[in-house]
Amino acid sequence: MTMITINGLNVWYGDGRDHVDAVKNASFEVAAGESFGLVGESGSGKSTILRAITGLAPNWSGTISIEGKQLSHGKRDREFYRRVQMVFQDPYASLHPRHTVDQVLSETLDLNGITGIDQRVSRLLDGVGLDGKFRFRYPHQLSGGQRQRVAIARALAGEANIILLDEPTSALDVSVQAEILNLLTDLREEHNLTYLMVSHDLPVIGHMCDRLAVMKDGEIVETLTVDSLRAMRAQHEYSRSLLKASIV
Numbered sequence: 478m479t480m481i482t483i484n485g486l487n488v489w490y491g492d493g494r495d496h497v498d499a500v501k502n503a504s505f506e507v508a509a510g511e512s513f514g515l516v517g518e519s520g521s522g523k524s525t526i527l528r529a530i531t532g533l534a535p536n537w538s539g540t541i542s543i544e545g546k547q548l549s550h551g552k553r554d555r556e557f558y559r560r561v562q563m564v565f566q567d568p569y570a571s572l573h574p575r576h577t578v579d580q581v582l583s584e585t586l587d588l589n590g591i592t593g594i595d596q597r598v599s600r601l602l603d604g605v606g607l608d609g610k611f612r613f614r615y616p617h618q619l620s621g622g623q624r625q626r627v628a629i630a631r632a633l634a635g636e637a638n639i640i641l642l643d644e645p646t647s648a649l650d651v652s653v654q655a656e657i658l659n660l661l662t663d664l665r666e667e668h669n670l671t672y673l674m675v676s677h678d679l680p681v682i683g684h685m686c687d688r689l690a691v692m693k694d695g696e697i698v699e700t701l702t703v704d705s706l707r708a709m710r711a712q713h714e715y716s717r718s719l720l721k722a723s724i725v
């Protein structure tokens with residue numbers, strides 16, 4: 478089954494002189510259980526695609542479908558968030574500073590109509606490798622990696638099996654990045670999750686994804702498998718230059 482279908486997507490910001498075509502005619506599909514990466518330099522339009530999916534970039538044309546259902550313009554409804562969750566770059570900004578880990582997770586479970594919250598919170602913490610002692614801590618009492626684990630637990634609290642990941646490790650210390658990437662890989666397998674992941678870092682995408690789209694100046698210049706990337710079978714000159722600059 479195709480979980481995410483993007484077809485002829487254009488996204489723009491601003492009017493008149495401020496008009497920016499951030500994404501131009503982008504198309505790709507992400508299958509159930511697949512991990513798909515969007516890679517490209519800063520400003521190439523990667524995050525804008527995620528913003529269009531989540532309704533944060535209101536000006537777009539083309540089609541975006543989740544599990545075969547076309548999304549409309551405007552705000553996303555509860556049903557959308559039941560299927561799709563996000564993990565952002567900066568876990569500190571995405572967690573309420575005056576809510577404990579317990580509050581963050583309990584509230585999300587409650588919103589999803591899930592019962593047996595007490596047990597579920599401990600299971601969620603366990604699932605992301607956080608000791609129970611962190612349960613009643615506030616975000617500022619956690620390290621960056623621990624905060625990102627909480628953000629991941631929150632994304633998994635409901636029944637969503639599509640997770641949008643926007644540079645989920647680039648704000649973290651290098652030593653912690655691999656831990657979080659490995660956790661995400663394990664969770665995908667365990668819960669049969671579908672990932673759409675944005676990163677400017679080709680090795681990160683190579684580690685995490687099955688297929689990827691390379692973006693440049695708002696356009697997808699190439700879509701290829703990570704295996705063919707590793708085998709240096711990238712066709713497009715730009716993809717090859719990215720590849721040369723990094724070790725996948």
Ligand SMILES: Nc1ncnc2c1ncn2[C@@H]1O[C@H](COP(=O)(O)OP(=O)(O)OP(=O)(O)O)[C@@H](O)[C@H]1O
Pocket residue numbers: 490491497498499517518519520521522523524525526677
């Ligand atoms: N809110 C906004 N208003 C106007 N222009 C924007 C806005 N957000 C992004 N842009 C522009 O859209 C283009 C694509 O930006 P986008 O953030 O999607 O790129 P990106 O590849 O995700 O890069 P980065 O990793 O730096 O976020 C850029 O030219 C950027 O300046």
